[in-house]
Amino acid sequence: MSLIGEERKDYILNKLNLEGKVKTNELVDNLNVSSETIRRYLEDLEEENKLKRVYGGAVKINLAREEPSQLKREVLYADEKRRIGRAAATLVEDNDVIYIDDGTTTLHMIDYLLNKKNIKVITNSVPALYLLIDYMNKELFSGEIFFIGGRVSSVQSRVVGSLAEQMVENFYADKAFISIDGIMMDKGITGFDEERGQLVKKMIAQSKHNIVVTDHSKFGEVQFYKVADLKEIDIIVSDVPAPKEWEDYLAKKDVTWIASS
Template identity: 45%
Template sequence: MSLLAEERKKIILEELDTQGKVQVLALAEQLQVSSETIRRDLDTLVKTEKIKRVYGGAVKISYDDGEPPYQERQIINRDAKMAIGKQASLLIEDGNTIFLDTGTTILEFARFIEGKRGLTIVTNSLPTASLLKESLSQGLFRGKLIILGGEISPDQQSVSGYLCEEMLKNFHVDKAFLSVGGVSIHTGISDYDLNESVISKIATNQSKEVIVLADHSKIGVQSFSHIADLNMIDVIISDKKLPASWSAKLEQNEVTWIAT
């Protein structure tokens, strides 16, 4: 395959990161090739499971029927999630109060919480709470662990609902770590589960600093339920390098991008 074709596909993926969708005719004009050439490029990218074809173009892969159950998601892009989690753990300081949401990247992040004192950790994730309980018992860190109450979702291994929301509103935290379904340069962060996104939205409002953990598959994706605009986010940690077309918008909104 020619270098030219590889360059075209790179540009297509960058455009998807920025816009979330591409059109065949617009790409053909932009790259000065035929529409048929662009269609072949898109078909090749479909085979790599990076995009999905739609009428007249393509969109970035997302979960059409909602996210898979928690246990299935744990093995998806796990190396990337571990790297992101390790990087995120460097942002924790002694005495911090932090919120951790229900994402699988958050579970990997929790594995790296150690050596800190005076932490207060609030979470609505059952697996994360269980892991942190063991870490506390083993003396890997010192502090308090608070699990929010409410309705339990067996599939997502999370707690949500009215009771959970009201309980969270009573807390003010230094840092909220969110593992989201999508990060869009236009619409900010979003998730697939409505109940969990409401909890994440409250946590965003109750936190001094919002840190988003998102592997490459989440960048450029707009999922079902909106959580917050970019101006509510302080840091994005990803295994993907900052898309060049995002730089100005992130700088305008004072968002720091950390690549693992």
């Protein structure tokens, strides 16, 4: 295929990754080619297992229909998550009360909270709890820890359920740091698990500022449970800048985007 053909296919994949789907008629207009040419591109990309053709266009292949275990999630995009965690931690100020969600990205924040004074951390993450306790016993962390109680998910090393939700309702936080499984402009932020999603909804409702931490692999993904609209989010911290196609939408929703360095 010619270079221009490959560039067109890259355009299709980029649009697909951001929006989750593409429509043939829109691609015809945007790329100024025939519908037959678009059909060939989509066929080629489907053969390469990069998309799934559907009536009128194509959709992103979602291979992960179930949430990976906490141990498996730890090794995915580990360097990116570490940078995101460091950038997110700069948003924490002395005397803050913060929620730290159970994600593996938020877990990386804790290493960079040790110089903060008099902060209170509320979390449902078992690994976050152990890490904070370890730092506290070594006299490296001087804040307070509040662990959300309830039903324990051993595979995901977190606490969920109605008891956990009731406990969250007893706290007001300055900032909530939230991990996600998918993000799209019109679909908001989504997750694999409805119980965890319900708990995160409570955290968002109880916080002055809500901050999503996510690596680029979640862009264009829509998972089972809708957690929140983007208008409910104040800041997104990621490993890459905001996609240009999202910039106007984010501005309208008054969402600030921070790219980690």
